[in-house]
Each structure stands twice: as structure tokens, then as C-alpha cells.
Amino acid sequence: xxxxxxxxxxxxxxxxxxxxxxxxxxxxxxxxxxxxxxxxxxxxxxxxxxxxxxxxxxxxxxxxxxxxxxxxxxxxxxxxxxxxxxxxxxxxxxxxxxxxxxxxxxxxxxxxxxxxxxxxxxxxxxxxxxxxxxxxxxxxxxxxxxxxxxxxxxxxxxxxxxxxxxxxxxxxxxxxxxxxxxxxxxxxxxxxxxxxxxxxxxxxxxxxxxxxxxxxxxxxxxxxxxxxxxxxxxxxxxxxxxxxxxxxxxxxxxxxxxxxxxxxxxxxxxxxxxxxxxxxxxxxxxxxxxxxxxxxxxxxxxxxxxxxxxxxxxxxxxxxxxxxxxxxxxxxxxxxxxxxxxxxxxxxxxxxxxxxxxxxxxxxxxxxxxxxxxxxxxxxxxxxxxxxxxxxxxxxxxxxx
Numbered sequence: 001x002x003x004x005x006x007x008x009x010x011x012x013x014x015x016x017x018x019x020x021x022x023x024x025x026x027x028x029x030x031x032x033x034x035x036x037x038x039x040x041x042x043x044x045x046x047x048x049x050x051x052x053x054x055x056x057x058x059x060x061x062x063x064x065x066x067x068x069x070x071x072x073x074x075x076x077x078x079x080x081x082x083x084x085x086x087x088x089x090x091x092x093x094x095x096x097x098x099x100x101x102x103x104x105x106x107x108x109x110x111x112x113x114x115x116x117x118x119x120x121x122x123x124x125x126x127x128x129x130x131x132x133x134x135x136x137x138x139x140x141x142x143x144x145x146x147x148x149x150x151x152x153x154x155x156x157x158x159x160x161x162x163x164x165x166x167x168x169x170x171x172x173x174x175x176x177x178x179x180x181x182x183x184x185x186x187x188x189x190x191x192x193x194x195x196x197x198x199x200x201x202x203x204x205x206x207x208x209x210x211x212x213x214x215x216x217x218x219x220x221x222x223x224x225x226x227x228x229x230x231x232x233x234x235x236x237x238x239x240x241x242x243x244x245x246x247x248x249x250x251x252x253x254x255x256x257x258x259x260x261x262x263x264x265x266x267x268x269x270x271x272x273x274x275x276x277x278x279x280x281x282x283x284x285x286x287x288x289x290x291x292x293x294x295x296x297x298x299x300x301x302x303x304x305x306x307x308x309x310x311x312x313x314x315x316x317x318x319x320x321x322x323x324x325x326x327x328x329x330x331x332x333x334x335x336x337x338x339x340x341x342x343x344x345x346x347x348x349x350x351x352x353x354x355x356x357x358x359x360x361x362x363x364x365x366x367x368x369x370x371x372x373x374x375x376x377x378x379x380x381x382x383x384x385x386x387x388x389x390x391x392x393x394x395x396x397x398x399x400x401x
Contacts, residue, residue, distance in 0.1 A: 001223065001268050001302030001330055002177075003363040007397040008353055009060040010390050011332060013273055013305060014181040014225060015080060015372025016054075016065035017379035022046050027072040043067060044165050051169025051178070057383065058390020061177045061223070061366070064169065065374060068162040069181075076375035077278055078142065080227050084183045085145050087155025088209060090195065094146035098192045106238050111250040113190065113237045120285040121236050129281065136281045146192035151205045153212040163220045179271065180217045184228035185210055185261055186254030200253055207261035218265050225305070226258065226272045229371075231296065233277045235287035244291050251295055259300050271303035271332060272296065276313070278371040280339055289316040293323050305332035307370040309352065310339045317352075320359045331360060334370030335392065336385045341377060343384045349392020354399055362400040367393045 018026075025039050047064045054062035069083035085091060100116040128134045159180075166178045185206035189199075196202035217224045231254065235247055242250070262270060274296055276286040289306065296304055307313045317333070325331060335352045336344045349367070356365045367389055373382035 001271055003328070003330065004365070005363070006401060008357070008362070008393040008400065009366045010058050010368075010393045011061035011179070011366055012054075012059065012063075012369040012373065012386065012389070013275075013334065013338075013371050014063060014066050014179075014227065015069070015374035015376075016050060017374045017382050018065070018067060018071050018074070019046055020074075022067060023072060023074060026070040029070070030072050040161070043161070044168055047165035048169045048172050051166070051173055051175070053383070054386070055173045055175060057386045058393060059386065060175070061179060062166075062169065062173075062175060063179045063181065063225075064162055064166040066181055066372065068158060068165065071375055074375070074379075075137070077137070079375060080181065080372060081183060081187060082142060082144075084155075084188055084210075087153060087158055087213070088188075089152040089154045090147055090149040091145035091151075091191075092148045094144050094192050096192075097144060098146070099144060099190060104239070106240065106242055108243065108246060111238055111242050111246050113234060114239045116237065118239060119236045120239060120241065121282055123239075124284060125282050137279060144191055147195045147202070149195055151209045153209040155213060156216070159213050159216045163217065163222060166222065167220070177223060179223035179225045181225040181227050181273070182213045182217065183210060184226050184230065184254075185257045186234075186251075187228050187230040189254075190230060203253060203257045204260065207257040211261040214261060214265060218269050222269070224265070224270050226262075226270065226299075226301065228254075228258065228273065229275045229277055230254065232274050232287055232292055236277070236285045241285070244287075247287070248291075248295055255295060255298055259298075262300050267300050268302040270301040271305055272299050272301040273305040275307045275371045278338055278376055280376075283310075283312045286312055289313065290319050293319055297323075297326065302328070303330040303332050303366065305368055306334065307337075308333035308356075309335055309337040309344070309370050314352075317355050317359070320356065325360045325364060330364045330366055331356065332366045332368045335367045336369050336389050338369060338371040338373050338376045341381055343381060344388050344392070346388050346391040346395055349388055350395035350399065353393060353396035357396070357400050367396070
């Protein structure tokens with residue numbers, strides 16, 4: 001996570017559209033997990049092609065598109081999370097889906113997550129969420145696990161594949177920096193727990209397990225991106241709405257567990273991704289960034305990625321007028337959105353970048369997307385958005401240098 005020297009660098013939030021061939025291969029593997037005939041070669045070739053495409057669109061800091069986080073359908077809002085289920089031991093299939101359906105009421109000083117389907121935004125806009133023609137989509141139902149034994153990390157071969165494939169792409173393009181996304185302990189701990197005695201014990205067990213994935217990415221010389229929408233998104237999953245103070249107390253243990261998992265790892269190789277959930281919906285119950293920014297900055301990372309392009313949060317760039325960015329760190333604001341099919345004009349992209357640069361310094365802004373584009377918008381639109389992001393960054397550079 002070095003600083004800009006002569007131009008606004010471009011990256012994105014992680015997930016990119018999978019190819020039809022890769023989606024078909026993943027679907028086949030779901031039916032027959034032992035069938036690896038040609039799969040690894042297809043995955044490597046797909047990642048190399050993708051890194052080359054990112055470079056051609058103006059991306060300075062690419063990744064593997066999260067292609068190792070398997071999607072078996074073109075629309076998938078949850079692969080950033082569900083990939084971890086295949087990389088953890090201590091899990092069994094949760095036929096009751098308590099994480100999604102069980103309602104829980106919070107009280108002052110006792111904050112707990114209610115079931116996913118009882119989110120406050122879904123409750124307020126129940127008619128819209130339940131109307132299949134409304135344009136709102138939260139992802140199709142998939143089997144989720146629950147924790148029934150000691151959590152252990154079992155994904156060593158899978159993360160080694162992620163690393164090798166991205167490195168092959170970097171070698172093919174000559175690009176020096178690349179990142180691999182990994183799940184946070186706070187987000188990992190949102191599935192049903194039937195083993196650990198306390199929430200704290202459970203979250204720290206997630207931290208111990210996921211640290212192995214973090215270390216593998218760091219030790220390979222790549223940038224580790226921590227995916228943690230839960231830090232902001234949990235707010236909407238608490239009923240009734242808590243006080244901000246209670247919510248920040250609830251969040252504190254998740255930040256502390258993440259820092260515990262990152263202990264001793266170089267901050268300059270870590271970036272943190274925060275968002276309010278990638279589903280297409282009203283998001284009227286999102287927590288303002290102003291209430292969360294200082295908590296986010298407590299995370300031991302060299303860069304902070306957050307939504308700033310969608311219309312619920314674009315105005316929050318002004319938060320940085322009153323918030324001091326620690327020395328040597330960067331912000332990675334979303335400049336194009338995953339939440340609309342409209343492709344942003346490059347001049348708008350440039351305007352958004354310049355706003356941030358004028359507040360925190362041109363050297364401290366890396367232009368990105370709000371969230372992953374893969375599985376959320378059509379591939380043709382997703383890559384058009386990346387192209388607009390690259391062109392907008394070039395236009396911003398001419399204004400700033």
C-alpha cells in the first residue's frame with residue numbers, strides 16, 4: 001500500500017464477473033467435487049486473462065477477480081463469504097438456517113444480530129423486497145453451515161492456488177502489486193454457533209483459523225484485502241435500532257479480533273474493505289460513515305476501502321474534512337458503483353477522485369469500486385465501469401499533477 005507518486009492509481013473491490021466456462025466448471029464441481037479434470041488449468045488461464053484485461057482497462061492494482069471463490073451462477077451476491085465454508089473444519093450443514101430466519105430482539109446494552117431476513121431495511125420495504133419485479137435482489141438461497149466443533153483452517157491448497165494464479169497474471173503483465181481478498185473474523189462469525197460457549201470465544205476462534213489464510217497471502221508478497229461488510233452492515237441486522245454507542249461496543253470485539261488475527265503482519269500489505277451490503281435495495285437504514293470512521297481507522301491496515309459512489313453514501317466524502325487520515329495510510333474510495341446499471345461518465349469519475357484528493361492529498365487516494373462487480377451487474381456493464389474508472393483516473397491525474 002504505497003502512496004501515489006505521479007498519478008491516481010486504480011484498483012477495485014475484488015469480485016469480477018466469472019467466465020461462462022468457469023461458471024459451468026464450478027457447477028459441475030458442485031455435483032461432483034472430485035472432478036478436477038482440467039479445472040485447475042482453466043482456473044489459471046482464466047485468472048491470467050483477467051489480470052491482462054484489468055491492465056488494459058487501466059487497473060494498477062489487480063487481483064484474481066476472486067475466481068478461486070467459486071460461483072456456479074452468473075448472479076451471486078455471497079461468494080465473498082461462502083467461499084470460506086469449504087476452507088474451514090468444524091462445520092456441518094445447517095438445515096434450520098437459524099442465521100437467516102431466527103428473530104432476535106436487542107435491548108440497551110445487549111446487542112445481538114437478528115436473522116438476515118428480519119433486517120430493518122427489508123421490513124420497511126417489505127412489499128418491494130418481496131416483489132420479484134421490483135429490481136431488488138439479495139442473492140438466491142444457498143445451503144449454509146453451522147459451527148459444531150473446533151474451527152480449523154483447511155484451505156491451504158485453495159489459498160495457495162489463489163496466490164499462484166494471481167502471480168501468474170502479474171508475471172504475464174509486468175504489474176508489481178496485486179491483492180487477494182479474505183474474509184474477516186467478524187463476518188465469518190455470522191453463521192450459527194453450536195459449539196463455542198461465548199460470542200467472544202467464537203469470534204476469536206474465527207480469527208485464529210483465518211489468520212492462516214492472511215499469513216499465506218502476506219508471505220507470498222501480495223496485498224491482503226480483508227472483506228468485512230459486517231462492521232457497517234450489522235447495524236441494519238439489529239432490531240430495534242440500537243444506540244450508536246451500543247453498536248460501537250458490539251463492533252469493538254470484532255475489530256479487536258481482526259487486529260489479533262493481523263498481529264505482527266505488516267500494515268503496508270493490508271487493506272480493509274467496508275461496505276453496507278452489496279444487495280440492490282433502498283439501504284435507508286445504513287449507518288452513516290461519520291459514526292463509523294474512527295472505528296474503521298482502528299483496524300491495523302495501510303489502506304481503507306469504502307463505498308462512496310452510490311447515492312446513499314456519495315455525500316459522505318465530507319467526512320474526511322473532519323477526520324485525520326493517519327500518516328502514510330491511504331483511502332480507497334468507491335468511485336463507481338456496483339448498485340446501478342448506469343455506467344459513470346469519466347468526467348464524473350474524475351470529479352469524485354479530485355474531491356477526495358483535495359481533502360486528504362493526491363498521494364493518498366486510490367480509485368476503486370464501491371463493492372465487487374462480479375455477480376452483481378452484467379459482465380459487459382462491469383467491464384465498462386472499470387474502463388470508465390481507468391479513464392476518469394487519467395483525467396483526474398491531469399488535473400492533480
